[in-house]
Amino acid sequence: MKKICILTLLLLPALLFAQPAKETNPETVSIGISKMVAHPALDAIEQGIIDYLDSTGIKATYDLQNCNAEIATAIAIAQKFKSDDKDIVIGIATPPAQALAQVITTKPVVFGAITDPLAAGLLANYDKTEDTNIAGISDLNPIELQLETYFSIIKPKSLGMIYTSSEANGVAMMELAREICKKNGVEFVAAAISNSSEVKMAAQSIINRVDGMYVAIDNTVVSAITSVSEVCDKAGIPLFNTDTTSSEGIDFLMSWGFNYYTVGIETGKVVERILKGEKPKDIGAIFFNDPSQFELWFNLDSAKKLGITIDEDLLQAASVLVEHGEKRVIKQ
Numbered sequence: 001m002k003k004i005c006i007l008t009l010l011l012l013p014a015l016l017f018a019q020p021a022k023e024t025n026p027e028t029v030s031i032g033i034s035k036m037v038a039h040p041a042l043d044a045i046e047q048g049i050i051d052y053l054d055s056t057g058i059k060a061t062y063d064l065q066n067c068n069a070e071i072a073t074a075i076a077i078a079q080k081f082k083s084d085d086k087d088i089v090i091g092i093a094t095p096p097a098q099a100l101a102q103v104i105t106t107k108p109v110v111f112g113a114i115t116d117p118l119a120a121g122l123l124a125n126y127d128k129t130e131d132t133n134i135a136g137i138s139d140l141n142p143i144e145l146q147l148e149t150y151f152s153i154i155k156p157k158s159l160g161m162i163y164t165s166s167e168a169n170g171v172a173m174m175e176l177a178r179e180i181c182k183k184n185g186v187e188f189v190a191a192a193i194s195n196s197s198e199v200k201m202a203a204q205s206i207i208n209r210v211d212g213m214y215v216a217i218d219n220t221v222v223s224a225i226t227s228v229s230e231v232c233d234k235a236g237i238p239l240f241n242t243d244t245t246s247s248e249g250i251d252f253l254m255s256w257g258f259n260y261y262t263v264g265i266e267t268g269k270v271v272e273r274i275l276k277g278e279k280p281k282d283i284g285a286i287f288f289n290d291p292s293q294f295e296l297w298f299n300l301d302s303a304k305k306l307g308i309t310i311d312e313d314l315l316q317a318a319s320v321l322v323e324h325g326e327k328r329v330i331k332q
Contacts (some may be wrong), residue, residue: 012180025233028060029060029088032088032090033049033092033288034078034091034092035064035067035091035092036095037219039225039246041219044260045112045113046264048145049263049264051268052272064110074099078102081100085327088094088107090112092308097114097119107134111137113139114139115172119168135270136286139258139264141294144174146240146242147184147265149314150214153311158187158209159187159188159189160191160203161214162206162215163176163191163221164193165194166267170218174190177259178190197224203227203231213238214242215241233251238254238302244259244297251302252299253298255295256297258288259293259295268287296314298314318330
């Protein structure tokens with residue numbers, strides 16, 4: 001009996017390690033999400049993706065990562081997702097999406113909120129003739145219509161813009177804004193930054209040379225939008241912020257852009273299509289072209305303080321009006 005007990009004790013570790021590993025549910029999809037930085041717009045995209053996929057009944061586990069605006073961190077996250085063998089990965093904003101596309105080539109890569117996927121190197125072409133593992137949603141705004149509407153309200157001689165020189169979207173939006181200003185006879189004054197800590201100083205460096213300030217879809221700048229608002233408010237300069245999600249609680253005059261929760265929903269739909277068997281190549285880049293997908297906000301408190309009158313037809317077109325410190329939703 002003693003020998004049998006000793007033999008059992010010797011064999012016990014081997015028996016334990018020989019047990020089959022706990023099986024994971026084969027129907028559960030592992031999804032990695034890498035976003036550029038935490039701010040209302042990108043957070044809303046992330047939540048929209050998760051909420052949409054949950055509503056479809058898709059069983060998924062999520063690994064949520066934040067690059068904190070660091071390219072090296074974006075690459076490290078991409079490598080982690082590859083090592084973890086995620087079923088599908090999502091990049092919210094350009095640098096995270098670029099890092100995922102560079103590192104992960106055998107699993108689907110979905111991007112959310114990329115202004116120009118072609119310029120960012122995320123798609124070889126738009127005609128879907130070349131094979132790719134990448135697809136997603138663009139947040140390209142109707143920038144010419146937006147700026148010319150803003151110009152009609154404030155009638156500026158000069159326009160200021162802060163942009164991130166290291167981010168493809170930021171540079172693309174800056175160049176486009178410069179061309180639109182030239183076309184409309186408005187002097188363009190730009191200030192380049194490399195991280196969010198430089199945003200306030202950049203705004204201060206140009207505020208005395210401009211009649212209006214424009215903030216495009218540039219995640220590094222938008223993450224510090226409160227600083228831009230403070231500088232503009234102190235100088236009496238009207239602010240146009242294209243990110244409505246981050247316009248809550250700041251002193252903007254006009255805000256016109258996406259509801260980024262909706263961008264998240266649409267990104268989630270791309271993920272669903274891929275999980276159901278559609279090839280990323282056949283999806284490509286999806287652009288918004290329905291005016292109802294954009295929101296126009298006006299801050300009447302800021303307009304009054306600045307002595308600016310907004311035409312009634314524009315007010316009628318607004319989705320949201322801010323007056324007496326209260327946000328009033330006009331149209332859903």
